[in-house]
Amino acid sequence: MEKSKITKQSENFSEWYLDVVREAGLSENSEVRGCGIIKPYGFKIWELIKKFLSQEIEATGVENVYFPSLVPMENFEKEKNHVEGFSPELAVVTHGGGEKLEKPFAVRPTSEAAMYGAYARWIKSYRDLPLRLNQWNNVIRWEKRPRPFLRWSEFLWQEGHTVFETEEEAKKEMWQMLDIYAKVCENYLCLPVLKGRKSENEKFAGAVITSTIESMAKDGKSIQAGTSHYLGQNFSKVFGVKFLDRKGKEQFAHQNSWGASWRLVGSVIMGHGDDHGLRLPTPIAPIQIVILPIYRTDENLEELESAGQLSQKVSVMDFYINGLKVFENLQKNYRVKIDERMDLRPGFKFNEWELKGVPIRVEIGVKEVESKTAIIFRRDTMQRKIVQIENLEDEIKLAIEAHDKNLFLQALAFREQHTFRIENFSDFEIGVKKDIAGYFDVSWCEDPNCEKEIKEKTSAVSRVLPTKNENKLPKNSKCFHCGKPAKHDWIFARSY
RNA sequence: CGGGGUGUAGCGCAGUUGGCUAGCGCGUCUGUUUUGGGAACAGAAGGUCGUGAGUUCGAGUCUCACCUCCCCGACCA
Numbered sequence: 295m296e297k298s299k300i301t302k303q304s305e306n307f308s309e310w311y312l313d314v315v316r317e318a319g320l321s322e323n324s325e326v327r328g329c330g331i332i333k334p335y336g337f338k339i340w341e342l343i344k345k346f347l348s349q350e351i352e353a354t355g356v357e358n359v360y361f362p363s364l365v366p367m368e369n370f371e372k373e374k375n376h377v378e379g380f381s382p383e384l385a386v387v388t389h390g391g392g393e394k395l396e397k398p399f400a401v402r403p404t405s406e407a408a409m410y411g412a413y414a415r416w417i418k419s420y421r422d423l424p425l426r427l428n429q430w431n432n433v434i435r436w437e438k439r440p441r442p443f444l445r446w447s448e449f450l451w452q453e454g455h456t457v458f459e460t461e462e463e464a465k466k467e468m469w470q471m472l473d474i475y476a477k478v479c480e481n482y483l484c485l486p487v488l489k490g491r492k493s494e495n496e497k498f499a500g501a502v503i504t505s506t507i508e509s510m511a512k513d514g515k516s517i518q519a520g521t522s523h524y525l526g527q528n529f530s531k532v533f534g535v536k537f538l539d540r541k542g543k544e545q546f547a548h549q550n551s552w553g554a555s556w557r558l559v560g561s562v563i564m565g566h567g568d569d570h571g572l573r574l575p576t577p578i579a580p581i582q583i584v585i586l587p588i589y590r591t592d593e594n595l596e597e598l599e600s601a602g603q604l605s606q607k608v609s610v611m612d613f614y615i616n617g618l619k620v621f622e623n624l625q626k627n628y629r630v631k632i633d634e635r636m637d638l639r640p641g642f643k644f645n646e647w648e649l650k651g652v653p654i655r656v657e658i659g660v661k662e663v664e665s666k667t668a669i670i671f672r673r674d675t676m677q678r679k680i681v682q683i684e685n686l687e688d689e690i691k692l693a694i695e696a697h698d699k700n701l702f703l704q705a706l707a708f709r710e711q712h713t714f715r716i717e718n719f720s721d722f723e724i725g726v727k728k729d730i731a732g733y734f735d736v737s738w739c740e741d742p743n744c745e746k747e748i749k750e751k752t753s754a755v756s757r758v759l760p761t762k763n764e765n766k767l768p769k770n771s772k773c774f775h776c777g778k779p780a781k782h783d784w785i786f787a788r789s790y
Numbered sequence: 791c792g793g794g795g796u797g798u799a800g801c802g803c804a805g806u807u808g809g810c811u812a813g814c815g816c817g818u819c820u821g822u823u824u825u826g827g828g829a830a831c832a833g834a835a836g837g838u839c840g841u842g843a844g845u846u847c848g849a850g851u852c853u854c855a856c857c858u859c860c861c862c863g864a865c866c867a
Contacts (some may be wrong), residue, residue, distance in 0.1 A: 299828090323859090327858090327859075375867090376867085378867095379866095379867045380867070382865070382866090383865080383866075383867090403867085404867080435866075435867090437865085437866065438791090438864080438865050438866075439863095439864095439865080439866080445866070492867095496867085497867075498867045499867040500867080501867080504867080521867085523867090588825080588826055636825090637825090638825085638828095638829095639824080639825045639826090639827085639828075639829060640825065640826055640827070640828095641825090641826085641827035641828050641829085642825095642827085642828045642829085643827090643828090644826095644827050644828080645827070645828050646828080657826080659826060660826090661826080669826095753863095
């Protein structure tokens with residue numbers, strides 16, 4: 295048996311991830327450091343995720359727009375925290391048309407500074423509100439240490455930018471959009487997420503509140519899978535987004551921004567993948583069912599031909615697969631691929647489709663043709679089941695439901711097994727240094743300096759204050775690190 | 791930006807104190823036999839040895855400079 299092309303997760307998770315990304319044909323490095331080439335199979339996964347996100351976002355009444363990718367540098371300098379947060383990672387265009395530009399342009403790392411000048415012109419009255427727009431685009435952030443899908447220097451995402459009369463309305467929408475991200479993750483990506491808000495140190499540069507969904511990778515690290523910010527009046531004040539209210543008084547608007555990127559692809563790989571490769575949830579699988587005809591020798595084919603119902607120009611498998619209505623229906627209802635490659639052995643194909651994470655495989659060999667059956671193989675369990683050919687469609691439907699449910703439950707169980715209540719800092723330090731660490735549930739003081747010290751000592755930071763803990767007293771009245779009064783129970787972890 | 795590596799065929803690598811026509815594995819292409827868990831054999835194609843300069847009769851190999859990419863940190867709203 296040939297050795298696996300991918301490193302075992304338990305040996306080196308980071309190498310496992312790079313191996314899967316390469317061998318499953320998702321992406322490869324480009325000539326530009328930190329910018330990846332997304333290959334068709336990887337891009338299709340993103341397009342399917344995008345389809346679900348887009349549906350959910352548009353269902354709330356948000357409209358799509360497009361703003362330019364170049365932003366005047368001076369726009370970034372308006373909001374103090376924003377410029378401090380982003381200037382280290384800006385790409386700047388200094389030349390155009392062969393000449394040095396008088397005023398340089400930044401390539402957007404996010405579009406607050408690109409859009410809000412226009413918002414200021416568009417919004418005059420409370421009647422113009424709420425304004426709720428979204429754009430699907432690319433952004434560039436000059437990352438020091440890129441990683442496929444999770445932190446590339448150029449990435450695709452959507453960014454929503456919305457404007458409201460009141461703080462209350464804005465905050466309500468911030469949580470509404472976060473719920474949509476959580477729903478997409480849980481329903482379509484089969485990934486359980488923790489919802490909540492970020493600490494002072496971890497929030498978006500320029501936001502009043504940053505909310506987040508966090509999913510767990512199989513090495514116990516946390517991935518921020520989507521984020522929704524209440525910007526307050528920080529940007530409306532500097533960009534002049536103001537309106538006359540119902541009493542004729544001028545007010546600065548309350549704004550939100552929210553985004554999710556193809557980081558979600560990385561979250562799926564790291565959240566579901568195993569030593570055989572990818573495991574894709576059916577809704578976002580480019581190929582949901584692969585049908586694998588298994589040929590034997592020409593002799594067998596001839597035997598079958600002479601035995602049966604076969605026109606001379608059609609092979610046995612063509613007859614079986616294309617001639618039966620059950621397959622016709624499958625191809626109507628699912629993304630199906632028939633692997634007709636004659637030059638490859640079945641063992642090779644099994645491994646290849648498992649590596650690519652195809653949820654359901656249907657194997658049809660001579661035995662199945664003779665007995666009018668088919669074999670259904672489930673990627674999540676790696677188990678085979680023999681079914682009658684006339685039941686194939688129903689059986690596949692059940693298998694898909696079970697497959698996706700199982701992916702979700704396995705990920706949830708993994709997260710629960712790797713979430714630890716910690717009462718003191720020495721246990722925390724020991725826990726964080728484990729190979730497969732996880733989430734640390736701690737009572738914390740919420741002091742930014744305390745968080746900085748924790749980060750310096752352990753490289754772990756707060757990830758989220760889960761919404762369910764927001765209105766609860768902490769389990770321990772003292773901070774697990776500094777001993778000052780604790781405010782809430784937070785989740786700390788190492789992260790991507 | 792700090793520390794450590796690296797650069798030779800599409801990918802992964804070897805290349806001895808400087809020496810003759812630069813090699814191996816995987817992959818690719820052609821053919822034959824195969825085909826129920828990563829097939830075998832035969833043949834073929836594929837190289838400015840990161841770049842530039844230097845030492846030498848002779849440099850993949852030695853010297854200097856530069857560049858690249860990777861890993862570990864810092865940075866990552």
